[in-house]
Amino acid sequence: MDRQEDDDCLHCKLRDVAMAxxxxxxxxxxxxxxxxxxxxxxxxxxxxxxxxxxxRITNYAIEELHRFLRAKTEPAKIRKHS
Ligand SMILES: [Zn+2]
Numbered sequence: 914m915d916r917q918e919d920d921d922c923l924h925c926k927l928r929d930v931a932m933a934x935x936x937x938x939x940x941x942x943x944x945x946x947x948x949x950x951x952x953x954x955x956x957x958x959x960x961x962x963x964x965x966x967x968x969r970i971t972n973y974a975i976e977e978l979h980r981f982l983r984a985k986t987e988p989a990k991i992r993k994h995s
Contacts, residue, residue: 927951931947931950931951934947934950935947955974959971959974
């Protein structure tokens with residue numbers, strides 16, 4: 914993905930904000946706190962959905978989290994983002 918595409922990618926924007934936030938933290942960087950910010954933001958997104966869809970979307974998000982984490986920690990796998 915070239916730089917222009919990165920600029921338009923919501924994932925890349927969120928990652929860049931998180932990394933900038935981490936750089937501004939006094940060491941050691943509190944990764945659980947950053948993960949918690951993402952979890953709360955995800956909850957805000959899911960809360961917009963109708964109540965009867967929230968559990969399904971939450972389960973999907975958790976599956977995606979596991980899938981992306983596997984892809985990023987197992988170098989042989991093809992992945993959507995680096
Ligand atoms: Zn991206």
